[in-house]
Amino acid sequence: MPHPSHKPDHAAVLAEVRAVRRAGVVRLRGLDIPELSRIARERLGTPGELPGLAVERLLRDAVAGIGGGTLQTAAEYTLGLAQGTRDWPPADRRRRAAEVYGVSVERFRKHHEVMVLDQITEQVLGLAATDGAPEDGPAALAASDGRDAPAPSPHHLAPAHRVIKPRVHDRVVPVTLHVHSVDLLRGVDVVVSPSNTYFALPAPYKASVAATLRRAGARTDVTGGVVEDHVHDELRDWAARHGIPGRAALPGTVAATSAGAMAAQGVRRIYHLAVAVPRPGTNDYDVQPADITRAVDRAFTLLAEESGRHDPPLTSVCLPLLGAGRGGLPALESFGALWTAVEAELARGAPWDIHLVMRRQARADLVERLLTGRRP
Numbered sequence: 001m002p003h004p005s006h007k008p009d010h011a012a013v014l015a016e017v018r019a020v021r022r023a024g025v026v027r028l029r030g031l032d033i034p035e036l037s038r039i040a041r042e043r044l045g046t047p048g049e050l051p052g053l054a055v056e057r058l059l060r061d062a063v064a065g066i067g068g069g070t071l072q073t074a075a076e077y078t079l080g081l082a083q084g085t086r087d088w089p090p091a092d093r094r095r096r097a098a099e100v101y102g103v104s105v106e107r108f109r110k111h112h113e114v115m116v117l118d119q120i121t122e123q124v125l126g127l128a129a130t131d132g133a134p135e136d137g138p139a140a141l142a143a144s145d146g147r148d149a150p151a152p153s154p155h156h157l158a159p160a161h162r163v164i165k166p167r168v169h170d171r172v173v174p175v176t177l178h179v180h181s182v183d184l185l186r187g188v189d190v191v192v193s194p195s196n197t198y199f200a201l202p203a204p205y206k207a208s209v210a211a212t213l214r215r216a217g218a219r220t221d222v223t224g225g226v227v228e229d230h231v232h233d234e235l236r237d238w239a240a241r242h243g244i245p246g247r248a249a250l251p252g253t254v255a256a257t258s259a260g261a262m263a264a265q266g267v268r269r270i271y272h273l274a275v276a277v278p279r280p281g282t283n284d285y286d287v288q289p290a291d292i293t294r295a296v297d298r299a300f301t302l303l304a305e306e307s308g309r310h311d312p313p314l315t316s317v318c319l320p321l322l323g324a325g326r327g328g329l330p331a332l333e334s335f336g337a338l339w340t341a342v343e344a345e346l347a348r349g350a351p352w353d354i355h356l357v358m359r360r361q362a363r364a365d366l367v368e369r370l371l372t373g374r375r376p
Contacts, residue, residue, distance in 0.1 A: 008035055008128050009117065012083045015119040017079075020059065024080040026087050028052035056081075059252075062123035067160065067180045074100045075116050097115045097374050103224040112224075115205040122207060125361040158278060162198050166371035169347040175371065177363045178357040183216035187266035188355055189314040191259065192299055195272040196285060196324045197248035199239045200256055201232050211272055211363045217260025230256065230260025235272060252294035254302055269314065270304070271299045276327050287323030289337035295322070296341035300350065318355035335370065 016033040023031055029052040040054035060081055066072040076082040077097040085093060098108035160180050165172045178185065185191060193210050195201075202208055204215040204226070217231035232248070232255035242249075254275040259267040273295035276285035296319065307314040307371055318340070324334040342354060 007230055008125055010037060010125060012123060013039075013124055014117060017059075017117050017121050017124070020055075021078055021093075021113075022090050023091065024086065024088065024093070025052075025056050025059070028055050028081070036124070039124060042128075058124065058127065059120070062120055062127060065123040065126065066119055067184055069184070070100050071116065071119060071181075074112065075120055078113065078116050101224045102222055107224070111205045112250070115207060118207040122359065126362065129360060129362045162368075164368050164372050168343055173346050173354070176353075176355045177364055177368060178355060179361055180357070181212060182318075182357050183212045183262070185262075185267060185318055185355075185357065186266065188316045188318045189267070189310075190269045190271055190299075190303060190317040191262075191267055191357075192271050192273060192296070192317065192319045192322075194276060194320070194325075194327070195235075195255070195274050196276040196278055197251055197274045198251070198278070199249065199272060201235060201243060201290070203231075208325055209262065210272075211242070211260075213262070217262050217270070219261050228260070231270060233256055234258060248277070251275060251277055251288065251291035252298060254295060254298045256302060256306065268310065271302060271317075273299060273322065275322050284326050284336075286329030287290075287329050289323075289329070289333055290339035291342045292322045292334065292365055296338055297344065300341065300345045300352070303352065304326075304350075315351065316353035316355060318357050320357050324363075332367060332370075335367055338372075 012035050016031075016036045019031055019033060019034070020028065033055065036055050036058065038270040040058040043355050059079060063072060063075045063079070063081055066075060066093065073082070077085060077100065080086050080093055082090055082096075085096070088096075094113065095105050097113070098105045101108060101112050103112060128235065160178065162177050162179075163174050164177055165174050167173075173267075174200065182191065193208060193213050194208075201214050204211055214229070214231045218226045219228040219230065221227050235255060236255065242255075251274055255272040255274075257270050257272065259270050260269075273292075275295050276287050277289050277291075278285055290333040299317070303314060303317060319338060321331055321334045322338055323329040324331045326351045327334075329337075345352065345356070356367060358367070
């Protein structure tokens with residue numbers, strides 16, 4: 001079957017996921033959800049399968065892709081996918097999901113549910129991208145190197161962690177590829193986070209890498225309320241010390257903070273890279289590939305300076321794709337800019353243990369093929 005040319009719209013899919021939340025999966029057949037139905041049919045549908053069942057299967061795969069934890073559990077209750085909740089009224093499902101986070105129903109509705117629904121939507125779009133081979137997927141790479149790329153299997157499931165071994169200047173360098181949310185990282189000394197040039201962190205309930213790290217680094221009480229917003233407060237203090245509050249830093253600037261509560265996971269530092277330049281009067285950003293390369297290079301310089309100050313020394317660093325979200329860069333362009341700096345650092349004989357993290361399987365497959373030449 002040829003790949004569809006239609007690209008799912010985030011806002012449209014999110015609106016339909018919200019509709020499913022209100023109705024529950026038992027009423028899928030009567031819902032007006034054309035985007036979810038189309039994705040389910042093209043991604044997971046089989047001849048003769050009822051549309052409602054295909055959409056439910058799509059949603060179950062999307063929720064499973066969240067990677068466990070309270071977020072996945074809350075998502076299952078929110079949509080009525082948890083065992084025994086298919087016919088629960090929406091108020092009961094919301095109440096149970098709020099209990100997962102230990103917060104009031106109203107707080108969950110205003111904050112946590114926004115994050116949960118957005119994460120479900122991201123996973124749905126990731127499944128659609130895997131099947132549709134979008135412009136930043138294997139088809140784009142095939143166009144760039146002149147080779148034909150086979151269509152990926154719609155049921156392909158790759159491991160969440162894999163070690164790939166690209167060759168960098170006559171030596172093989174192991175690179176660990178993580179395919180999950182950044183807050184699930186364990187045992188990585190430094191995590192890189194994209195930032196705007198004002199070093200203003202997004203609200204913790206957002207779905208971006210920066211918001212996820214802010215949320216993961218905060219200390220909360222038994223009700224889920226934030227007691228100490230470690231990453232936010234430290235980044236604000238860094239900006240104050242360097243005279244930045246109220247004005248923008250130059251693109252490529254790097255600020256360092258602790259990882260807050262993520263220290264319990266073995267994450268010790270977060271390097272905030274100023275790569276996104278806000279457009280005045282809008283909610284949009286401009287990201288230049290050259291700024292990504294410059295910022296990553298400076299992150300390695302900072303890592304070399306800080307490494308010996310810690311016991312044990314800092315030796316590992318994890319990088320997400322920078323500017324490939326709200327920044328609007330295609331994943332291929334983002335990775336190219338990032339890897340330029342990584343490759344240069346490794347070519348100098350740097351001893352760092354390199355990790356890459358991304359949530360979408362299609363992007364992980366793209367990166368693996370770029371670094372190894374393998375076909376997905």
